[in-house]
Amino acid sequence: MNYYLAPLESVTTYIFRNAYHRYFLPLDKYFTPFIVPHPNKKFNTREKKELSTEHNHGLYVVPQLLTNKAEDFITTAKEIENMGYKEINLNLGCPSGTVVAKGKGSGFLAYPEELDRFLDNIYSKLDMKISVKTRIGKTSPDEFYRLIEIYNKYPLEELIVHPRLQTDFYKNKPNLQIFKEAVEMSRHSLCYNGDIYTVEDFQKFSEHFPTVEKIMCGRGAVANPSLFDAIANGKKLDINTLKKFHDDIYMDYQEISSGERNVLFKMKELWSYLIQSFDHAEKYMKKIKKSEKLLAYEKAVSDLFANCPLKKGI
Numbered sequence: 001m002n003y004y005l006a007p008l009e010s011v012t013t014y015i016f017r018n019a020y021h022r023y024f025l026p027l028d029k030y031f032t033p034f035i036v037p038h039p040n041k042k043f044n045t046r047e048k049k050e051l052s053t054e055h056n057h058g059l060y061v062v063p064q065l066l067t068n069k070a071e072d073f074i075t076t077a078k079e080i081e082n083m084g085y086k087e088i089n090l091n092l093g094c095p096s097g098t099v100v101a102k103g104k105g106s107g108f109l110a111y112p113e114e115l116d117r118f119l120d121n122i123y124s125k126l127d128m129k130i131s132v133k134t135r136i137g138k139t140s141p142d143e144f145y146r147l148i149e150i151y152n153k154y155p156l157e158e159l160i161v162h163p164r165l166q167t168d169f170y171k172n173k174p175n176l177q178i179f180k181e182a183v184e185m186s187r188h189s190l191c192y193n194g195d196i197y198t199v200e201d202f203q204k205f206s207e208h209f210p211t212v213e214k215i216m217c218g219r220g221a222v223a224n225p226s227l228f229d230a231i232a233n234g235k236k237l238d239i240n241t242l243k244k245f246h247d248d249i250y251m252d253y254q255e256i257s258s259g260e261r262n263v264l265f266k267m268k269e270l271w272s273y274l275i276q277s278f279d280h281a282e283k284y285m286k287k288i289k290k291s292e293k294l295l296a297y298e299k300a301v302s303d304l305f306a307n308c309p310l311k312k313g314i
Helices: 014-023 045-051 070-082 105-110 112-125 143-152 176-185 199-208 219-223 227-233 239-256 260-277 282-290 294-307
Strands: 002-005 029-031 087-092 129-137 159-165 190-193 214-217
Touching: 002 190, 002 227, 014 029, 014 239, 070 087, 070 112, 087 105, 105 112, 105 129, 105 143, 112 143, 129 143, 129 176, 143 176, 159 176, 176 190, 199 227, 214 219, 219 227, 219 260, 239 260, 239 294, 260 282, 260 294, 282 294
Parallel strands: 002 029, 002 214, 087 129, 129 159, 159 190, 190 214
Antiparallel strands: none
């Protein structure tokens, strides 16, 4: 089984990825939060840090691009290739309203003929591995049949399927019937993404899809960084390891961030996921959310780790 870390905007940054790789099961691939190509514009400071090979040493990192313009994709992909990357990913999954309104992410799925031309253009002009992360459609599961026909025309490195519609956002259940048809219809290697939070979730999925040998987790793996290790090796989350993992991320953000507010923003975002692994942590989470200074944040986190056990089965 191959294990991939899904990209989560502002969370799975290079700082998170490196700390994760240090303390938990090293993954087969780490996908960056999406980068939006801009014509005639170089990478900004944040993007340069994300893509720096120095910041991704020893990790197999796949940069992800979000665009509906082939020329911009090609130009940016070539720049990324020149940095030493061999693979790039096209984001056709982001359900954000602002992204979709521009016909990007899962909004691009509503224009299959334009998507077909886009893929024809980028695959004919780039000599590097290009994978696709997709939803099954914008408003109807029936859209997927046309989409899979299009994907089958091109030499995708792999097809990562999150079997929800754009209009589902992250609600409702993944449509496993459509994923089953994807397994039957796709000529590409498939990776599954969607609602794997526990070992039991993975086991149920694997029972239904024994031939699928790649899974991608985002929210589940951030909430429980030992999730992949539990699936692969039966290794449960250790609270001391989790504390070291947190502390490394916290220290690294202090080194690169200007001002306490930016550090707190990053850490509060991370805690919106990590808190799901703790029992009886509500009042401590409130203190974390309310903290406006690092000292208050540190006290709240220290109290949480001292007083809140991990949930059973984590």
